[in-house]
Each structure stands twice: as structure tokens, then as C-alpha cells.
Amino acid sequence: MSNSFRRDKKEEEDSGGNVFQNLDKTTLLQEARYFNSTPVNPRKCILILSKIIYMLNQGEKLTTQEATDMFFATTKLFQSKDVVLRRLVYLCIKELSSMAQDVIIVTSSLTKDMTGKEDLYRAAAIRALCSITDSTMLQAIERYMKQAIVDKNPAVSSAALVSALHLSGTVPDLVRRWVNEAQEAVKSNNPMVSYHALAVIAGARRNDRLSTVKLVTKLSHSHLNSPFAISLLIRLAAKLAEEDQTDASEKYIEYIESCLRHQSEIVVYEAAHALINLRKSAKDLAQAVSVLQIFCGSSKATLRLAGARTLAKLTAKHPVAVAACTVDLENLISDSNRSVATLAVTTLLATGAESSIDRLMKQISSFMSEISDEFKIVVVHAIRRLCSKYPRKHQSLAAFLAGMLRDEGGLQYKTAIADAIIALVEENPDAKETGLAHLCEFIEDCEHTSLAVRILHVLGREGPKARQPSRYIRYIYNRVILESGPVRAAAVSAVARFGAARPELLPNVRVLLARCQLDDDDEVRDRAIYYSAILDSDDSQLINEFITNVPLPNPVLLESALRDHLANRLEEPFNMDSIPTIEEPLQVKESPIEVEPRKPTISREEQYADQLKTIPGIEKLGPVFKTCEAVELTEPETEYRVRCVKHVYARHLVLQFECLNTLSDQVLEKVHVRLEPAPGYRVLGEVACEQLPYDKQGNVFCIIQFPENPIETLGSFGATLEFVVRDCDPTTGLPDTGEGYADTYPLEDVEIGCADQLRTRAASDDWEASWERASTAAEACDTFELTQRDVGEAAVAVCTHLGLPKASIGGGSDAVKDIRGGGLWREGVPALIRARLVAAQGTITMQLAVRSPRDDIATLLLVAVG
Template identity: 80%
Template sequence: MSSFRRDKKEEEDGGASVFQNLDKTTLLQECRYFNSTPVNPRKCIHILTKIIFLLNQGEKLTTQEATDMFFATTKLFQSKDVVLRRLVYLCIKELSSMAQDVIIVTSSLTKDMTGKEDLYRAAAIRALCSITDSSMLQAIERYMKQAIVDKNPAVSSAALVSALHLSATVPDLVRRWVNDAQEAIMSDNIMVSYHALGVVAGARRNDRLSTVKLVTKLARSPLRSPYAMCLLVRLAAKLAEEDQTDSSEPYLEFIESCLRHKSEIVVYEAAHAIVNLRKSARDLAQAVSVLQIFCGSSKATLRLAGARTLAQLTAKHPNAVAACAVDLENLISDPNRSVATLAVTTLLATGAESSIDRLMKQISTFMSEISDEFKIVVVRAIRRLCSKYPRKHQSLASFLAGMLREEGGVEYKTAIADTIIALVEENPDAKETGLAHLCEFIEDCEHTSLAVRILHVLGREGPKARQPSRYIRYIYNRVILESGPVRAAAVSAVARFGATREELLPNIRVLLSRCQLDDDDEVRDRAIFYSAILDSNDKQLIDEYIINVPMHNPVLLEKALSDHILIQPDEPFDISTVPATEEQNENEDTPLQVEISNQPIASREEIYSEQLKIVPGIEKLGPIFKTCEAIDLTEPETEYRVRCVKHIFTRHLILQFECLNTLNDQFLEKVHIRLDVAPGYTILTEVACEKLPYDVQGSVFCVLQFPANPIETLGTIGATLEFVVRDCDSTTGLPDSGEGYADTYPLEEVEIGCADQFRTRAATDEWEASWERGATAPEACDTFGLSKTDVNEAAIAVCEHLGLPKSAIATCEHLGLTKAAGGDAVKEIRGGGLWREGTPMLVRARLVAAQGAVTMQLTVRSPREDIATLILAAVS
């Protein structure tokens, strides 16, 4: 162990880092030293450390370079130096994914794995499991089982962690080690017990009954390891979340009992689980009191955990958190600024309107000391305040404007801009103030994407202001000073002013004519395009191409254009069949989060488009019109789980049945769906699932043609799962010899409704004008008595049935109507949509609650009378 010693001369040298200016070419040359006989262990340790440092810095090695380094490193197996040998294992593990012929060191690693030196055994197990494939693992299976129950905790833990990693690639092999892992759960070593429970729970994750037995058994005899207890609490919380019946009470009782555990980490995990359960916990007060104690702890980690979880709880139970106001007030001056930030944001969410100014003043004192992630938490809290206390918009907007002027990344500035935009859209009194702050911000905005977004908002909201001309100067300045994308967005914003406000049209025409001389071709094209439309004075043309322009999904638009060019290039392309991009609205129940997700949100159509490529002739069906949300056709606890996803095309319907086999002793083959279709439907083809092993999802696709009459498309389609069953080994998953036997499994009926065949949207600002323009179109009208007694519930139910968002509901106050006698409420639903064949429609429904009943008058206008009649038929 002399390698751990450092000479005094080394400590005094200090100086520059030995890793500075590290080059992989030089390092490859240094690796040749490993071939020397004998080698200096200290020098080899230095070179191996450089290799690991280089790989962790993200340096990319070619296959040949990695192979050369790998085999040079294996020459050091002959060394007896402990530190050097452990570094050798680490380098082998890191290089194995990039090098070739790594399997050659298997015998050396197996020898070390079964040797007497415990320091070598654990590291050898980790390296061996990272380089061997499934066929080689069976040769060392006996050694792995012995290592899992080894008396040395380091060896046992290494084997269990390796099993966890292997479960992602060879789950069937790892399931054979479950019995040994169950024995290790009761180990006295806290890490071995934790890792063993992870292996067992992972092997049973798709077998609910086995998971229930495991949790029930371990809940009666609590584990010694606090980490294992935390994992057990998570498993119990998951079971309670999935089971909404009274049978979940034992899980809740176990979680609540963990609030009295001697380990702080277990207590916090239990409180966190209770807070995050969707259904109301029986005793939320106990969890809150625990978190309240954490807020007063001397440990910064516990204070952070308590404040953060209380901040999450404010979304569902703000009244429960209000009792902790005193403790949270004490945390405002906490030296840990992350804790102080969470305390203030929680108080902002639960406090009274009178305390807002004081809290905002306190948080402004340390805003410059916290990271962007926690600043975003503050911004999100302010966004909720804007909705909760609209009268405080002046001070809140000023605070946000001050934050905009500070330094920060694009995510931070985007969060502030989004909050101001939401304030402008939701609060009419704050529109002028919010737009003024946005105008000031784009003068110095260095983020192109954010400037484009704000210009779009100014173009949409600016014409509605009292003095719209004041915003044109800020927008046109962007045409003079900014980059091409920003200039193009500014041209679009200016055009909207001319389309909406006729008194500004002459000046807008002059500005657009100047933009036609721009250096950027997109700016010139937009200016010419908008000028031509404005000069036409065609109201419908201006509405469709300037005011209410749908934003189509770019990924699906590109795919639809490619398919169109390949199949029917001579036919005109109908862009209305491509799904539009829907804006993601922030969920009001979303708890305060610190982490920022930068992953793009893909639509359902994008997610399933790759899976649909398996269907022969899919490109001939045209672009996909809509993909509906998956519906369950079986109960969650059944042996075969089937979900159906409806893919709507112009004249065709594809039913995708997602099947999952939850029986580990059965192997399914030739899985297909027998359909009992409604009259008028035609089954064109079916793509069966040839093999369905345990715990691997497979899909069956059925292609149908819609009836020519839209009314006949409404109905249900019966479905039966048919397959061939072969018994298999529950541990290996390999089917037994023999042909198996045919079997069937009944499924729920698949309902094809009106909402499936429309892409609907709530009413826009120009909806009234669109409704009036459609006065000459065919109209269908009828009156219905609804089963609901509450007008709000009835309006929501109608929106869900028609596929309209809840934002389509307008109250009588917004419509300028008076309530009927006796205080009876009136609501109106306004919306529109597009039929799968490209036919538009507008719908207006007026709901009145009188004498304990709700009556609805529904009117639909569409160029096709049968489409308007279809909606009435769907409601009736």
C-alpha cells in the first residue's frame, strides 16, 4: 500500500495540474510502457489515472485506439500492487464498450473473481459483468450466485449491483438469481440489503402479485438498512397509488409507521411518499409535522428537504402548509439560499395578499446569490400569484421586469417572459404594463428564440391595446437592427397590426414595402406575401393567412410532404390534413420543481409514426390526421394486458393493439386480433405479432376503411385476442418443444366516436366573425336535455364528448348575458374543428340550468350538412 504515500517534495511542488494539455496521442505512446519488464507500479498508476481522466472528460477514442489501450492495460495483470490492479479493473471496464475482442480477458477476471483476495474479487466481478455477453454469463452463473451471498459485503454488493445492470439486457438470467438475492436482503450490511432488495424488486416489477407479497412480508419484519427501507416505502407507495380501493390501507399504514423510524432518511421518504400520493392520505398532518420539524433542523440537508417538500405540497393542500408559516418565516434568512428561496416561494403560494410586498422585498435581497434553477422556482411562484391575486399585477410585473434586466441564461429569461406573457393574456388590466416591459426587453434581448416569441405575442396582443401604434416602433426597430429570423418575425408582427386595425393599414403598407428590399430572402418573401394579402381586402383571406394561422407540426409536415412526393406528386397537397402543434399549457396542479427539463415534448403522432412504418402500404394512406390517446381493453391485473391506440387517416383507420404478456411461464406466438366490425367498415389488412415473450410489449395492427356515410362511422368494434400458447421455462424464458395450443382472450369493445375524427380547438378572438361568415353554410340545430344537474359539470362533459378543450367554455358574464331568474347559470361552448377529410366546422352550445336540470341548445355550421348532422347524432 506504499502507493498511497506522498513525498513531502510532491506536496511542496503544487504548481500546474499534471492533467493539463493531456493529449490522447501522447497517452497512447505512454501506454507502451506497460509492456516493460519489470514495470514501475507508481508510473503505471499515473498513466492509468490519465486514461480515466481523459475518458471522463468526454474524449472520443477510435475503436483501434481503445483496443490498443485495452490490451496494453491487460499486461498489468501480472503486477501484485493492489492499487494498480484495482485501477486496471476500472480501465478495463471503461474501455470495454469501445474496444474489440475484449472477451479475451474473461479467464483472468474469472480467476480473480474466484480467488482469495477480496480486494480483487469485487472489482473483478464489476469488470467481468460489463464485458461478457449473455452466452458467457451462463458460464459464470454459479460464481455469481455464490458471490451474491458471500460473507464479504464488498463482494456481495458488487455482484448485486452487477445483477441490477444486467437485468436491463438479460432479465431472464437475473431472475434465476432472485432466491439468492432474497437471502441477501436480510444481511446486516446496509448496502448489501439495499442492493439485494433492488434486484428482487426489479425482477418482479411487472408481476403485481409477487410485488404485493414481497412488500407485505418485509413490512412485517422491518429491515436494518435505512436505504432498503426507503426503497420499500417507494414500492408500497406505488402499490397504494395503483390501487384506489380500500385494500391499499395496509400500504398506507406501513408508510405512516415509517414516520416514526429512527433513521431520518426513512422518515423523510415516508413523508415525501404521503405528500405525493394522488389520493388524499388519511393523516396528512403527521407528514406535515415531520416536515415542519425538518425545517427547524440544524442540518442544511434536512432543512432543504423539508422546505422543498412543503413547496410541492402547496399545489394540492395549501391549507395544510399554512400551519408551517412560522417555521418557513424563520428560513427566509437561512444562510443556504436554496432553502431561503423555497421558503419564500412556499409562503408566497400560501400567504395572504397583504404579505406579498414584504416577501418580494425580502427575496430581492438575495436573488443575485442563487442559481438560475432556483430563480426559475421563484418565477413560477410569481406566475401563480399573478393568477391568484390579479390586483397585485403592478408590483409583480415590476419585480419581473427587474429580473429581466439582470444576468441569466436563456431558460431563466424564458421563464420570466412566459410569466409576463401569461399575465398579459389572463389579466386585461395588466396588458399595457406587461407589453411595455416586453418591448423594453427586446431592445437588448440576445436570445433569438426568445425575441421571436415576444414579437409573436406583441403581434397578437398589441393590436388589442388602447394605443396599438406605440408598439409598432419597437417592432420595426427589430427589422433594422436584428438578425434574419428576428427580422422575419417582426414583419409578421407588423402585418398583424395592419390586418386587425384598419386605421394603421396605410402606415403598415409603407413599412412592408421597405421590408421588400431586405437582404434576407425570408424577410422579403414575408413582406411581399403579407402586402399582397392586405391589398386584396379579402376579410376571409386576411383571417386565414395573417390573424388565425395554424402552426403545423414540422416533423409530421415533413413526413407528409415526402410521402406525397413519392406517391402522388401531381396531385395538390392538402396541408389541413397535417396535425397542428398545440401549445403546452402549464398545469395548475404542477408542484414547484427545481429541476429543468430540456427534453422536447413530442406529440403522439410523432411518437407512433415510427411504429406505424411496419404496416405495409402505410404511405399510400396519406398523412396521419390524428392519433388518439390509448385506451385499456383489459383490467390492469389480468394475465394479458391490451391497450388500443386509434390512428385516424383521411379515409382509413388503423387500430394498434399494444399487448403485454405478464405470465413468465408462457410464450405466445401468432398473436392477432379478431374484429367484429360495425356495418360499413371494411377490414383491409392485419399485421400480427409473431412472438410475444414474457414482459416484452408487442403490437398488432388492423387497417380498416371508414364507411362513406359519416353517420355510419359512429359505433363500436368488438375485439378478441387470439394466439398460440407454448409453455416455457419461467427462469430462462425459452419455450418448450412442441407446437403449443390455440387460445383466445375476450377484450373490451373499441368505441369510434365523433371526437376521434375531428381536430378541435377553442374559439379564437375572431370566432364571432368566423361564425357570421358561416351564416350561409348548412346548419344543424337541436335541443337536448342532459343528465347532469350542475351546469359546470355538464359543460365539461360536453367538451370531453366533442373533444373540445375546457377553454372553449365561456360564462354568461364573459358573454354579456344576464343570469336567469333564481340565479340559474348560463354557459356557452364555442369552438371549431376540422373533419378528417379536411372539412371545417363551427360549433356553439348554450347550456342553461333551471329547476335541477340542464338544457343545451347545440348549433353546428359546416360546408357539408352531413358533418354538421354527425355532431348532433354523436351528442344524442
């Protein structure tokens, strides 16, 4: 018998211990029919319900009929008195309610259980009932919900409050009527009830800043028993402090600082975390840092991790403040929890001296194999910052990164290392050869196609600038022989760039491209033929525009523009310059703990593309040239909030007014914007918003034609919001009977500037050559005296005014700054901009020169600054 027992146990271990892993939907539907039996075996029913819930949580999709059959079979189990079975029934009903039909039929049973005497049923019944009832049915149980919120049983009260939180997204006005009961529940001695009650109150007031201020002020002077509620209150206070730029925000920071002395570790950490994350930094971070320092010496691993992680984040903003914790962090290097040790080392790397780097790197390498990819990426980010901070250490840091590149790891981890080496190559000229050599070695064994393509692009861009460019061609051409189609195509493009940039290598490149013209993949063949033809032309401008400095159009917008062109303007030539290019990512200072994968960036033009399609005849305007950042036209606390987004086309302008109604007892109808256009502009039409209910954004579109003379385009539009107000029931949102009354609301003026009509970029590597090639173009030049006192601030202001990126500012000293850049005007006209700012005798003088094929565009840029 003992042998049999051992065998069964071994079989269970071999099967992985998960009895639900091979569930079949059809079999489970058959098993659910057992619920119709009389009587039923509770244990068997519990197993079947567990399987159903497991299957649904694994993402299995049921048809409406299957879900309905399973739902009604489950409702038969209400007859059972078994407590565990009944609670599983509630859970299963909740899961199936979103897929099944006629679920409202169990409302009476759930209401009976909700108001019954069995506390074990009541909490689960409330959750299930609130998940299946609609807004009209909820009013019938509103009295019971209010009673449940203030119930003496914490489980019942908490279930009602959490259900109210979920309902606030669909019926916010109904939940607002339960705030008085929630305020009673905040005083509860149960930590979770108090926390959930505060969440309900804060959610009900989220669009009313004044009410939120009163709530935080009142509760910050009262005694809350729940550490979770205090933590939430700290977050609310931190948000108010961020939004308030006046001295009034000091009271919120003082409250957060007072929480650093709380007896609960949760509250103390939340307060320290809030102070460190405030963009408007607190006057003194010493208290928060000392608390985190104590956490680093705690016997609890969770507190050590929290302390090390938050100090790591603080190094990005205040490295000097973290330097005081050096001894405590060094003690954590040998911590048994490798995540804590990693954070400690990377923080020390960010704050330590150059002399300590080698020692710390040696300590990291001792446990690199024991930590997860997430924390390996933390190390990579720390090394990347060190490369910028201590350029003389590039040799050893690059070697360490290369060693990591050879280790096992996923795509995200390998991409982070490649990014670090690429940044080293771009930022440090002395490290270019070393970094490119490591990248060449890596692509020999790279198993990730996307990463190999990216590295080949970098080799093609940076390799020709190296002292011995020919050494990289062998590595690139090996990819043509050995790799998949996409990698071979990228290698062809990289080889062509060597031929374009280095004339001495052109004969060899021509031979390699000729071989690639026989490739099996049509993309590789086409690229080889394309680049060969351009290189054989010996036209330097053609080579520059199509190989060396190719603007990459946004593929999503290009596809959309081509579809519109084929459908509406087939007889006209397609203008590729009208398509926005892919924006270069902004250089963001990375925090050591920001290791989550970033979401792919989507351009503003893509974000608004679907909304613009609602305008009748919008395709006749051609592709959108540029979508500008939204501008607020009202104060944030007002009853109606409006912001304007400018969509610029070749000859037209579309103003999109994003409107929000924050009054729950009103519905706005026939909402439109009356414009007072600047001289020369012509308003062609408007698409009004027919109805603007509470807390739902609506759009008003105005289509405008630009003046013929570019200089006349600089001006402002007066704007007034006009609408019809109808009172409504705050609970249902349905307007009352009656016609309502007309009303208006004044908006800020909408400014149209030069930057709105230009897509600009910083100077490229061949900018000087481009400036010389444009010597025959029209040039406008003038000298200006600027109002700023600091030459750096003045240069930033000029760039902002012209829409140039800050990267356009280069060289010079504290007294002299140069601005170099270029752009494309909305009708596809290029322009090059050069400016020099000089500070002398307390004034700043700027000489600005613009070259463009059209003299009126060159003059426009001067007028914009003047």
C-alpha cells in the same frame, strides 16, 4: 529551496491543479505500450490507467482497434501484485469492454480473482466480469454469483447484488433464479447490502403485481436494519397505493405513516415525501407536515433544505396545510444557505396574505444576486402565481419581473421571466399595457434570438388589442433595422398583424412593409411581399385566415406528408388541412420546485410515425389526420396486455394493437387480432406480429376503410387476440422444439366515436365573426336533456364526448354554461359548435347547434351526443 517549493506550488495553482486536462489520445496509446514491459513500475502504471479512465469519462471515442489494443495491454498487468494497480485494472477493463473485441478472453482471470481469497480483488472482479460476459457465459459463473450474494464480506455481497441489478435488464430470467439468495441478503446488518438485495427482489417482481404486494406486506411487518432498504420499501408501498383505487390501499398508507416515527432521518423524510406526493392523498397530512416543520428548524442545512423544498411542493395541492408552518418558514428567510431562504420566501408568497407580499418581495431582492439561476426561476414561478392570485398587485410584481429581466442570466432564466410577463398580459386586462411596455423594453437589448422572436409574436398578437397600438410599432420596426435575419422576419409578421387588426394603422404598415421588401434577407423580403399582397386585397376572410388566425401545421408531419405527396400523389392537389396543427400546451399547475428544463413536447402523430412506416403501402392512405390516445383493452394484471391506438386518415382507419407478453416461459408466434367490424366498415388488411417474446412489445396493425356515410362511422369493433403458444427456456428465451398450440384471448371492444374523427379547438377571439360568416352553411340544431346533476360536470362531459378542449367552456354562472369551439373533420371539412347548458328544476337541458359546409357532418355531431 523554499523559494523553489513556493514557485512549484504557484505553478500548480496557475495550471488549475488538473494534470489530466490536456490529454492526447495518440500519446496515451503510446504510453499504454509500457504495460508490456517486464517488470513494470506500479506507480507509473497507476498514472497511465488513471489517464485512460479520465479520458474515457470525458467522452473521448476510441476506435475498435484502439480500444482492443489498449484492453489487451491492460490485461498484462494481472501479473502485478500491487493492490491499487489491480483495482484500477478491473475498472479500466470494465470501461473498455464495451468498445474492444475478444474481451471474453479475460474471463478465466476474473473468475479466478472472483473466487480467490483476496477480498479486495473479489468485489471489483465481480463487477468487471458481469460487465463483459454474455448470457451463455453467465450460466457458468451462476454458482459463484449465488455464493457471492450471501458472502460475509459486505463489499463482495454488494458488488454481486449491484451486478445482478445491471444484468436484470439483459437476462432477467437468470437474475430471478438468484432471488432466494437476495432474500437472505435482505436480512444483512450492512445497510447497503440489505438495500441492494431489496432492489434486486423488487426488480425481479416488477411485472408481477401480486408478488410485489406480498413482498411489501411481508417486509412491512419485519424489522429491516437498513434505512436505505426501508426508503425503497416506502417507494414500493407508495406506488402500490397509487395504483390501487380500493380501500385495500389504506394498509400501505398506514405503513408509510408509521415510518414517520422512525429513528432515521432518511426514512422519516422519505415517508413524508411519499405522503405529500401521493395523487390519492392521505386522509391526514398533519403528521407529514409536522415532520417537515421540525426539519425546517434543524441545525443541518440538508434537512432544512429538504423541509423547505417539500413544503414548497405541497403548496400547489394543500396551501392550507402549509399555512401552519408560517413562523418556521419566516425564520428561514435569513438562513445562511440562500437556496433554503429562497424556498422559504417563495412558499410564504404562495400561502401568505396580499398585505405581506411587498415585505417579502423586499426580502427577496436583498439576496437575488447571491443565488443561482435555478432558484431564481423558483422565485419567478412564485411571482407568476401571485400575478394570478392577486391581480391588483400586478403593477409592483411586473416592475419586479422587469428588474430581474435587466439582470444577468441565462436563456432559461430569461425565458421564465418572459413567460411570467406574457402570462400576466394574457390573464389580466389591466396589466396588458404595463406588461407589453416591459417586453418592448427588453427586446431592445435581448441577446437571445429565440426569445426575441417569441416576444415579437406576443407583441403582434396582443399589441393590436391595446388602447394605443401605434406605440408598439416603433419598437417592432426597430428590430427590422437592427437585428439578425430571423428576428427581422418575426418583426415583419408582427407589423402585418397590426395592419390586419387595426384599419387606421394600415397606411403606415403598408409603408413599413414596402421598405422591408428591399431587405438583404430573402425570408424577410418574401414575408413583406406576401403580407403586402394579402393586406392590399382588402378581403377580410383572406386576412383572417392568413394573418390574424393562422393555424400552424406540425412541421415534422408537414415535411413527411409533402414527401409522400411528391412520391405518390403528385397529380392531386395537396390538402394543408389534413396536417395536424401544433397542439397548445395544457395549462399545468406548476409546483414551486419544478425548475428543471422541460423536454420539448412531441405530438402523438410524431411518436408513432416510424412505427406506421412498417405497414406496406401505408403512404397510399395519405397523411395521418389524427392519432388518438391509447386505450387499454385488458386488465393490468393479466398475462397478456393489449392496448389500442387509433390512427385516423381521411378515408381509412389504422388500429394499432400494442401487445405485451408477461409470461417468461412462453413465446407467442403469429399473433394477430380477429375483428368483428361495425356495419359499413371494411377490413382491408392486417400486419401480424410474427413473434412476441417475454416483456418485449409487439404490434399488430389492422387497416380499415370508413363507411361512406359519416353517421355510420359511430360504432364498436369486437376484438379477439389469436396466437400460437410455444413453451421456452425462461433463461435464454429460446422456444422449445415442437409446433406449439393455437390459443385465443378475448379483448374489450374498440369504440369509434365522433371525437376520434375530429381535430377540435376552443373558440378564438374572432369566433363570433366566424359563426356569422358560416350563417349560409348547413346548420343542425337540437335540444337534449342530460343525466348529470351539476352543470359544470355536464359541460365537461359534452366536451369530452365531442373531443373539445375544456377551454371551450366559458362564461355563464353555476346554472348556465356556454360551449364554443370548432374543429376539422377527417376529410378536411370544418365545423363550428355552439351549445348552452341550463340547470333548472333538478335537470340540465342543452341546446346544441352545429354549422358546417356539409349537412351530414353537422348531423353527425348531433347524433354523437344523442
